[in-house]
Amino acid sequence: MAIVINGTNYPLPDDPRVSLLDFLRERLGLTGTKLGCNQGGCGACTVILDGTRVLSCLTLAVQADGRDVLTIEGLASDQSGLHPLQQAFIDHDGLQCGYCTPGQICSAVAMIGELRRGDPSYVTADLVEGPKGGLRQEIRERMSGNLCRCGAHNGIVAAIEQMLNGEAP
Amino acid sequence: MRSFDYRRAADRTEALSIAGEGRARYLGGGTNLVDLMRQNIEAPAALVDVSRLPDSIEETPTGGLIIGAAVSNSVVAVHPAVRTQYPMLSRALLAGASAQIRNMATIGGNILQRTRCAYFYDVAGSRCNKREPGAGCDAIDGHNRYHAIFGASERCIATHPSDMCVALAALDATVHLLGPGGEREVRLLDFHRLPGEHPEIETVLRPGELITAIELDPSAAAANSRYRKVRDRSSYAFALVSVAAGLEVVGGRIEDVRIALGGVAAKPWRAVRAEGLLRGQAPTRARFLEAADAELAAAKSFHGNAFKVELAKRTVAAVLGELTGADA
Numbered sequence: 164m165a166i167v168i169n170g171t172n173y174p175l176p177d178d179p180r181v182s183l184l185d186f187l188r189e190r191l192g193l194t195g196t197k198l199g200c201n202q203g204g205c206g207a208c209t210v211i212l213d214g215t216r217v218l219s220c221l222t223l224a225v226q227a228d229g230r231d232v233l234t235i236e237g238l239a240s241d242q243s244g245l246h247p248l249q250q251a252f253i254d255h256d257g258l259q260c261g262y263c264t265p266g267q268i269c270s271a272v273a274m275i276g277e278l279r280r281g282d283p284s285y286v287t288a289d290l291v292e293g294p295k296g297g298l299r300q301e302i303r304e305r306m307s308g309n310l311c312r313c314g315a316h317n318g319i320v321a322a323i324e325q326m327l328n329g330e331a332p
Numbered sequence: 333m334r335s336f337d338y339r340r341a342a343d344r345t346e347a348l349s350i351a352g353e354g355r356a357r358y359l360g361g362g363t364n365l366v367d368l369m370r371q372n373i374e375a376p377a378a379l380v381d382v383s384r385l386p387d388s389i390e391e392t393p394t395g396g397l398i399i400g401a402a403v404s405n406s407v408v409a410v411h412p413a414v415r416t417q418y419p420m421l422s423r424a425l426l427a428g429a430s431a432q433i434r435n436m437a438t439i440g441g442n443i444l445q446r447t448r449c450a451y452f453y454d455v456a457g458s459r460c461n462k463r464e465p466g467a468g469c470d471a472i473d474g475h476n477r478y479h480a481i482f483g484a485s486e487r488c489i490a491t492h493p494s495d496m497c498v499a500l501a502a503l504d505a506t507v508h509l510l511g512p513g514g515e516r517e518v519r520l521l522d523f524h525r526l527p528g529e530h531p532e533i534e535t536v537l538r539p540g541e542l543i544t545a546i547e548l549d550p551s552a553a554a555a556n557s558r559y560r561k562v563r564d565r566s567s568y569a570f571a572l573v574s575v576a577a578g579l580e581v582v583g584g585r586i587e588d589v590r591i592a593l594g595g596v597a598a599k600p601w602r603a604v605r606a607e608g609l610l611r612g613q614a615p616t617r618a619r620f621l622e623a624a625d626a627e628l629a630a631a632k633s634f635h636g637n638a639f640k641v642e643l644a645k646r647t648v649a650a651v652l653g654e655l656t657g658a659d660a
């Protein structure tokens with residue numbers, strides 16, 4: 164059993180009780196992914212599994228056997244050092260203490276894919292047409308699984324909006 | 333968390349044979365079961381992972397849909413046929429949890445998710461008949477804002493937290509099961525049990541039985557349907573009250589109407605009485621309120637959740653109003 168994390172192959176833990184979050188942080192030293200509530204309530208542990216955002220605290224590492232995991236450490240391209248969304252977070256003060264930030268950014272990267280694909284959300288007026296307009300409201304609804312105790316939400320929404328509008332450097 | 337064996341099943345037959353009739357449990361996305369195991373509320377000896385069974389969404393010969401139990405909540409929510417023919421199901425799914433959780437959660441696991449009653453979760457400090465039969469129920473005299481107004485018993489007043497199941501109840505979906513004794517079908521409306529003397533027995537699922545799919549029948553009311561969820565914050569919170577409704581109006585009269593309520597009972601609550609009063613009537617706001625009133629007349633609230641009665645009435649009338657274009 165093996166798992167690919169940010170492009171590198173790793174053997175899975177023998178003990179099935181180990182969560183993907185603990186595996187990343189405690190066994191591999193990839194501490195960018197954060198431990199918040201450990202019960203699905205905060206989104207700090209969000210990673211991208213085979214292209215979709217999931218919570219690593221409620222995923223058993225063995226469940227991810229054979230899958231591809233992308234964490235905040237694997238997001239930046241080699242040349243610039245920062246993913247454009249990371250830059251947008253800096254530009255818009257999308258963080259204060261920074262604890263929720265890796266989860267916010269992983270979540271938002273996958274969310275942008277969902278939005279561009281035309282997936283509706285609970286606030287989308289016409290399910291068949293998909294999201295049209297009301298971008299801020301769409302972003303807020305789609306990012307509601309990532310809490311920020313510092314209240315940096317306005318900056319977070321602005322950063323994602325910049326990224327979606329292609330204004331990111 | 334207690335230690336357990338983990339096996340992944342390649343197909344249904346293998347899932348059943350690994351699980352046997354023993355103490356193994358099926359694992360979907362794990363978003364409920366892993367949490368409950370970590371809290372030591374559940375301690376299965378083995379998990380059989382059924383989240384990668386080759387399930388899909390197919391059209392049935394009668395123009396309905398059959399949705400495999402391992403399909404994720406997100407995939408069902410955005411499927412074109414669900415969006416056009418069963419919009420209340422799409423919206424109910426999109427109203428549940430968060431995008432991350434919906435990506436992980438399976439249809440089978442959603443149906444079998446357990447109550448969010450805070451005393452059920454408080455292993456160290458609270459009495460709960462569901463967790464420990466005979467221990468007592470701390471919710472009855474405690475914090476019961478989120479609890480039931482229909483079908484509760486002296487043993488348990490918890491609600492079923494699923495949004496999806498409310499839409500499935502209104503759609504009269506069929507649950508397909510495969511067990512050691514073979515296949516069978518159960519209406520979703522008959523799948524969850526009211527607490528009675530045994531709140532620890534929550535469904536009619538038999539030992540070792542696997543949910544394989546849900547099936548939906550097409551109808552004009554299903555295609556003209558909505559879901560509204562009322563909660564303490566506007567997203568990522570469980571329902572105080574929710575309403576799934578579908579309506580077909582022919583020649584100014586209600587031909588078909590489906591109404592189900594969430595957040596009010598240990599199972600999704602089909603508003604049979606309100607539906608009966610509305611069939612054949614003109615779709616007006618006065619009629620909607622009257623029907624909702626009649627349905628809620630049988631409600632029995634507790635000190636913390638009396639507000640749900642009025643909230644449910646108004647939400648039913650509002651959703652039906654939206655479906656007819658009548659302002660509500």
Ligand SMILES: Cc1cc2nc3c(=O)[nH]c(=O)nc-3n(C[C@H](O)[C@H](O)[C@H](O)COP(=O)(O)OP(=O)(O)OC[C@H]3O[C@@H](n4cnc5c(N)ncnc54)[C@H](O)[C@@H]3O)c2cc1C
Nearest residue numbers: 203360361362363364365429438440441442444494495543
């Ligand atoms: C923070 C948080 C917020 C949430 N908010 C909401 C909400 O607002 N609305 C809502 O509806 N839900 C909400 N949920 C619950 C979520 O929808 C459920 O946890 C999820 O649907 C369960 O699906 P799963 O596949 O992860 O199930 P699992 O956790 O894998 O399993 C749940 C149960 O189903 C059994 N099981 C799974 N698949 C099968 C099968 N095929 N056959 C037989 N048994 C099976 C398991 O043995 C287990 O008993 C929330 C959850 C969290 C953690």
Ligand code: SF4
Nearest residue numbers: 449460461469488489
């Ligand atoms: S309401 Fe039910 S789940 Fe909650 S404490 Fe009482 S018995 Fe337990």
Ligand code: FES
Nearest residue numbers: 199200201206220
């Ligand atoms: S740590 Fe996973 S959701 Fe909070």
Ligand code: FES
Nearest residue numbers: 259261311312313
């Ligand atoms: S920046 Fe502190 S929790 Fe979000």
